[in-house]
Amino acid sequence: MSLLGQRVAETLSDHGVLAQVVPGFQPRQGQTDMAMAVSQTVQEGGQLVVEAGTGVGKTYAYLVPVLLSGQRALVSTATKALQDQLFSRDIPRLVEVLGLPIRVALLKGRSNYLCLHRMEQARHSPEAAEPGAQRALAKIETWSQATRTGDMAELTGLDERSSLWPLVTSTRDNCLGSSCPRFKACHVMLARKEAMAADVVVINHHLFFADMAVRESGVAELLPTVRVTVFDEAHQLNEIGVNFLGKQLSTVQLLELSRDVLATGLQLARGLVDWQLLSGQLEKASRDLRLAAGMHRGSVRLRWTQSLPEGVDASEWTGAMQTLSQSLQLLEAGLEMVTELAPDFQRLSDRTRELLQAVALFSSLPDPEGVRWAEVTAQLRLVESPLDIADAFSALTQPIALPTASAPTNEEADAASEQDQVHAWPLEPSAETHQEPVVQRAWVFTSATLGDDHTLRWFTQPCGLSSATVLQVSSPFDYARQAALYVPEHLPKPGDPGHAVQVAHLAAESARLLGGRTLVLTTTLNAMRTIGEQLQSQLDASANVEVLVQGQSPKRRLMERFREGASGGRAGCVLVASASFWEGFDVPGDALQLVIIDKLPFPPPGDPLFEARSQRVTREGRSAFSDHALPEAAVALKQGAGRLIRSEADRGVLVVCDKRLTSMSYGRRLIRGLPEMRRLNSNEEFQAALLQLTTDATNSTTF
Structure with missing residues (x-):
């Protein structure tokens, strides 16, 4: 075992510094297995793909070896929420506990930062005449004098959907660059300087691909050249990349x-x-x-x-x-x-x-x-x-020559910023810069859901990672004891016009019994609206259940209210949602104990991107259904089911209101992709499970 591997294993062990200092930290074999694989990749280079089940602790599993290695690194996430969590909580905690002299920077896309020049122009815009706009602009101007980062996330009370947001932020389209009269004080440039001088930079996939999309033109986002790149929430890479590279x-x-x-x-x-x-x-x-x-x-x-x-x-x-x-x-x-x-x-x-x-x-x-x-x-x-990012990404992950120079000074970063021509990953080394021999950089890709087979081909193939090492780490949760799966056979087929109404009826009856605690995930917006309307009409004030529907309030507010549940004398909640709520929505504890999925999440057949990919699969002599549609559905179903159990203490029931899961031969493949939950075979067993949840929400025995 290498020295880095020894340090990582020691840190994550039951007698290591994390177990001694970090509250609630518990050594997990899966976490250690993943961390050791990351350690080897960081040292030797190459590509590592890790599917780490819920509860493995994958964040520490990649951060500990990356931080202990001393290598410069990028850590990229799909969501701003995880990006902020890594920068504000996880990395600072580890840096302090491990006693490492590491500089960390947060870098977001340009539109997340206040643009001082556009703010000064905003009062002259037509939008500034709208009711309340002058007061909001005054608040922004006051905040601008106190903020150090200019990160709009610091400014409370202004949603990014506000008409004022684009008036006081810039985009690549409207940024004036070094010609801007406020360039020297530009928050984007200051954030870039910090990133260029940092040891670890936390970014998001959108920023990564925005840089990648313009590298050829010589106008880059100034991401530093690094030896190690980690993609968390990697399952979104292909779709985000396709949008940016087109x-x-x-x-x-x-x-x-x-x-x-x-x-x-x-x-x-x-x-x-x-x-x-x-x-x-x-x-x-x-x-x-x-x-x-x-x-x-x-x-x-x-x-x-x-x-x-x-x-x-x-x-x-x-x-x-x-x-x-x-x-x-x-x-x-x-x-x-x-x-x-x-x-x-x-x-x-x-x-x-x-x-x-x-x-x-x-x-x-x-x-x-x-x-x-x-x-x-x-x-x-x-x-x-393009249909996927395979060509672009396979080229990107090839070995390159890394410069021996240390991180640039502020003056060097300043000069680079003014030219706005610093490449994140140089394709050709400068003749004036001494270069190390060509090295294999380390690329780590991880998520809780990356496919439905042991090769994780659903993820690796469209990302051009055919030579990657693949590792699957199971969740430490005892799903057979903590969770149950129910497929109601009495509901009409998903294509039946009355299907959504019947799903709403099942959800209403269950929510009454549980006092809320229910998440309904739909595959279409039409179903979401129908089920939401039905629930709001069936669950009146006497039910003591509040019905939340995606789109009727900002997403953050919906999530906060749902997590509150019945605390503080408030009613329990039912949340009806689609799209983004299938993943990244975590509700550990008793506020969520029932997840209802309206039907199997097959891709919409009329979607042009799905059809084009299916046609390519067919041309390659493979089955468009078995090799494309079915894996897509399996991954989506796994993501939706993953909302149910988020900690060792959680218990709940997953209901899939689509009898194809049990009646069709491909249903067995979809079920194999889910955690091994106990099966409920009748409505009576389902009702008994709900009753058990209501009578003792804290009972940790099998229900």
Whole structure:
């Protein structure tokens, strides 16, 4: 065993420093097994993929070896919540306990930081005239004088969905870079400097891919060159990467440009150009393009295999695209007249040209090697992307030469920032920089759910990790004792029009008995709305159960209220949710004891990305159902089921309201992917299990 391995094993043992100092820490064999594998990868390089079941303690399993190794590292997460947890709690605790002289930095995407220049311009925008806007802007301005980081997460009372948020933050589109009059005080640049000087930098997958997407153009996000990269919540990598590595054009981009042109023009060049006309033309063209996509309920992805998205009127769509192109050309000409007046106009001109190029791309035929679609909501987003990140990621994880130089000084980082041309992972070493021999960097990918077979092919194949070492570490929870699975045979088939109503009835009866404590996960927004409405009508005030429905309040507020449960004299809760609540929603304790899944989460058959991937699988001579649709459903089902048991003391029941799980042959494969729960074979057994939960919520024996 290596010296690093010995130190890691000692740290995680029952007589190690963590057991002595950290409250609640308990050595787990699975955690040690994972940590030893991470230690070997950190030392030798290569790729390690670890599926670590709930409760393994995977965060410490990768942080302990990474920190003890002394190597510079990036730790990337899928969510801001975990990113903040790592930076604010987990890493500082370990650094203190282990007594390590390690500098840690947090780096988020640009739009998470206050932009001082845009804040100063915000009072002149039309949105500033809305009720309450001036008061909110005053609060932001007061906070701006006290904050050190400029991280908008520090500012309470302003949700990122607020119309003011984009007015006081910047994006890659509208950032002025080194031409900005407030560049020296820029919070993004200061965060980048800290990241360049840090030993460990905590980022998120979006930022990682944003950097990767622009590396070729020489405009990077200034992520430091590191020896070790860890991806937590790695199961989201492929989908996030596909979005960032593709091409996009959205009405949000167009309307933001229209708004910024009007505000900047009237403030800095009033009377020189008819800004209201140019802005108004672009806004109208953007809205007309959205209307040309048709009226749809909820979010819809339209196939786009030929020159037009399917289902749109050809003349309306073509006319809308031509009008949009003309309005951008007119705007470009207007901006050319004033570009010398202020750097703001030069950046607006660059944005206009970039959008013109996007319009030209989406006016031509799709790339046959990728997939194109139109995503229609209240806005419109046109996307052309690769089918996965395999090619890009396999190239990225190849060995490279790492510079021997230490972390740059503030002055060096300053100079790099002003050029904004520092690559995160240099493709070619500089002739002026002494280089070590080519080395194999360490890449660690981990999540609780990475596939439904021992090879974890669901994850490794689309990520181009065919040579990775794969490890599966089981959860330490005793699922046979703590949890039960029930598939109600009396419910109608999932395709039956009355299915959602019957699911709601089962949820209402169960919630009455439990006093809330119920999470209902749906596979579609329509089912979520139907079940939510039914529950709100069936569970009145006399039931002493509060029904929460996704979309009716901010996600954070819903989660906080649900976790409170029946504490403090308040009613217990039923939460009906879809999409993002299937993962990353943790409710340990008695506030959640019943998870109901409305039906098996197969991908929607009309989704263009799913269809394109299925067609590729078929061309390769494999089964689109067995090799693509079924693994997708298995992973999603496993993620949803994972909401139930979050600690050794938790107990509960998982209900899957889809009899295909027991009647179809593929159901056995889906069940094998779930933890080994006790089976409830009848409604009577189900009711008895619920009754046991209500009579003694703290009983740790089998129920």
